[in-house]
Amino acid sequence: MSDRALPRRGEHSVEELEDLAFELRSKLLQLCGTYEGAVHIGGDLSAADIFTALFGYGLRVDPADIAHPGRDRFVLSKGHAAVCMYIAMAIRGFFSYEGIVETYGQLDSAYGMHPCKVQLPGVECSTGSLGHGLPLAVGMALGARHRDEDHRIVCLLGDGETGEGSVWEAAMAARSNRLGNLVAFVDRNRQLMTSFAEERVLFEPYPDKWRAFGWNVLEIDGHDMGELVRAIDALPDAGSDRPTVVICETVKGKGVDFMEHNLAWHAGSLGAVDLERAMAALSASRTAAVA
Template sequence: MGRTPLAGTEQRHSVQELEDLAFELRQKLLHLCGTYEGAVHIGGDLSAADIFTALFHYGLNVDPSDIANPERDRFVLSKGHAAVCMYIAMAMRGFFSYEGIVQTYGQLDSAYGMHPCKVQLPGVECSTGSLGHGLPLAVGMALSARHRGDDHRVVCLLGDGETGEGSVWEAVMAARSNRLGNLVAFVDRNRQLMTSFAEERVSFEPYPDKWRAFGWNVVEIDGHDMSQLVAAIDALPDTDSDTPTVVIAETVKGKGVDFMERNLAWHAGSLGAEDLERALAALAASREKETV
């Protein structure tokens, strides 16, 4: 089924351009973490940065100047604690300004809360943050689209930790039962929970097989390889297909900053001036290593 490209989506970014945008997104994340007085969920933000970039700058059929367009794709951030990464990705896409995020993030009555609120921030499709709820909401949105005969996609980003919630698997079963091929789930598979590594508390493996057992189309990729993210998006089935798709993206929590990577202490935190300089230098070194 052909979909109408919305404004700004006719010319898609190249993989190289997307990699540059992801690097810029991580820089902006670190700067915010260094200016905000409270804790930022920086570890999970950094692990999902490439996914956010691929979606908002390549995969999602959205027009920032026409956020109510009925033909737009819908995006649901189930791991709502990664809201600031979503805000910055949206700002870089043209929904609003990055400066506004930095000036008001986390403040009383700010549109940019620690978790996203659709009432406060136009362009956000769902208010989320209670883990395990995003995919059920996305299933309802995808089912509603089917009943209306719409051909847009509903895309949901989950953390792997929250897939320990029973509500997720109820939604997984409901999506296949209703043949919602217009639904796509991306899983940020960083294998860490808030205070432990995943398999220490919950037995997720064999993880992809669990999704297959529920009848989903399963795609496994390196979530930091932009070419693989682009290929996964390009290979998504048409929205009138019968099978929902999950893209399981293997990631590293704290990706790009060596002293944060796979470090449980950096689930959330803040950066002083010295640590910010150190983090930005580490990010630049990581980027240089990847481009050699």
């Protein structure tokens, strides 16, 4: 183990994290309003609070020492939410938001529509093909165990991709290898690209499926920052023998009323009128939340 000081977790209060989540959503909408192509805005907004809680509070990482062996590893399995991750990382101090806006989605940009560890230092895994992130995270967690390292591997999945068989093979392997250093967060927004989830795949009883595979299961409101913080604080020690899944009930398009539960906003772009409308809706939802 390195003799460098271990990276620290974020130290924000719940109230500060709520402000950061609003900042993240605001910057996400602004980028969506300037980028000429489509942004996966619906799933970005549903996961924004989770990203904020992880990068602003839960993950033991150091933007100034991104290769520290004691850092927690984050794997974004729902790789199409990359821009939301980039902005959360920028808020944590990994790089600048302005740099994201300048080149997002362009050829050879470090900020692609899906994350690439070769292009962007600080990204632990290149992802995008759904169902692959958890298997990668299992391998990383198993490797950490063999090296007697005590960091966590945290993986964020969309609920739709958990219809993939590779996810459940990984879930079985994680429990079989007693990987208590592995934590999965599921963005349970109950929508797929073109339909609502239960119309295509019968996921329910969803938490029971994870329990049947031997995982420790936490069920929370994925938009309640207090619940997210308490779930992170309640995670078993990384040396424990049971992986944990945090099932976060969320709303696709959260914070922008005309996007919420709206299949048309799985991905899209915002013109000037829609951007103004979206920012007004986001501000109204924030005001209502703190009233």
